[in-house]
Amino acid sequence: MMKEERVMQRIVKRAAGAGSLVLFLFAIALIVAGTRIQTEGAQNKSEHHGDEDWDDNGPDHQPESYAIGLWGDLPYSDVQAEIGVPNLIADMNSQYLAFTVHDGDLKAGKGTPESSSPTSCSDSKYIQAMVYFQMLHAPAAFTPGDNDWVDCDTATNGPFNSLERLDHERSLFFNTPLTFGQHRLHQAVQTDTVVAPCKGWVAGDFTGTTSYKLEACVENRRWTFRGVTYATLDIQGSCDNRCKDFPDNAEADSRRDADIGWMRETFQVAKDRNSVAVMFISQADPGFNDHPIESENVRNPKTLVCLNCTASTPDGFQAFLTALRDEVTAFRKPVAYVHGDTHYFRIDKPFLDTAGRRLENFIRIETFGDNAFSVDAQHPDISDLNNVHWVKAFVDPHSREVFSFQPQMVPGNRVAVPVP
Helix, strand or coil, X not given: CCHHHHHHHHHHHHHHHHCCHHHHHHHHHHHHHCCCCCCCCHHHCCCCCCCCCECCCCCCCCCCCEEEEEECCCCCCHHHHHHHHHHHXXXXXXXXXXXXXXXXXXXXXXXCCCCXXXXXXXXXXXXXXXXXXXXXXXXXXXXXXXXXXXXXXCHHHCCCCHHHHHHHHHHHHCCXXXXXXXXXXXXXXXCCCCCCCEEEEEXXXXXXXXXXXXXXXXXXXXXXXXXXXXXXXXXXXXXXXXXXXXXXXXXXXXXXXXXXXXXXXXXXXXXXXXXXXEEEEECCCCCCCCCCCCCCCCECCCCCCECCCCCCCCCCCHHHHHHHHHHHHHHCCCEEEEECCCCCXXXXXXXXXXXXXXXXXXXXXXXXXXXXXXXXXXXXXXXXXXXXXXXXXXXXXXXXXXXXXXXXXXXXXXXXXXXX
């Protein structure tokens, strides 16, 4: 591990242990002070279209191969927060990556009393995540997860009003069109507050929102890099804020419509730019078929109807999946869907058409995450490091499939089998 990463690991741990917002801000200031920012310069613009979320696509530009880092559902315990994630970040920094994306869930679903690192939905949890993202050398993108805001209404997480916590994330993580990281990328931002806006919080306690405002889904981002278009979507695990302690169907309906609109617009942008592929990054595992591996929905793969949903656990994904299937089929070129949520690393092709035929141009990647073994955070188990790893995506715009993937087992987080 490099010297600056050892220093940052100590700062993160001390700040977390002290519960000090001042120390967290000091940590961020140390990182930002040395940040080399790439904004709207020539490398981030199209020469002919002026699109700041599009890297150099001039007539002499030849898309080159590159790699990106995918991770999420971390950290879920003190061991993961203080050892595992710093190890993972150092491993990412040891490799040349064009950018990284965290697919949501900055914490476990429930807070742990007397933990040495932030585990509730207090402001310090989000500041800790900012420190992590700023430690990354490559541009660092992020999309929220349900544990970050939907589940914040549970007692061990505060409790807080869920939508208020999402608005807090919007103001903290998504107040500029730039990624985090010691280098940054410019992103397009969903700014619609008229046609299909999201909802923001005005009033209400942890039991629910009583007054809303129209709010742009600024967490939804898009960028095109070397011939491939990428987009994040705020789609949440379990049932997309339609179940658990205090569901909010009004919020979920508006965000669903915004997500579908952003997804469809992303395909149109990809067509307009002649992108060779599209990648979406989101938190939710929507369940694609009728043979689940973990806790995802059981779904008829032809009709996309949920087979195990109930009145108390409704389906939050059928409308999105139906629209996505139409767009994937029409696009014809490779489409990757990256998510976390169910914490089972896998790469497969689970999407079928209405006749039951596999969509050959679609691939799903689920990142590592969670699976913490500790029951009591006061007696952390080193085995919590067992799933603190990441996925390296290789992108070759000249190849037929464009994407290939390789799990990256962080050497410092290996606990079952020692490093050779």
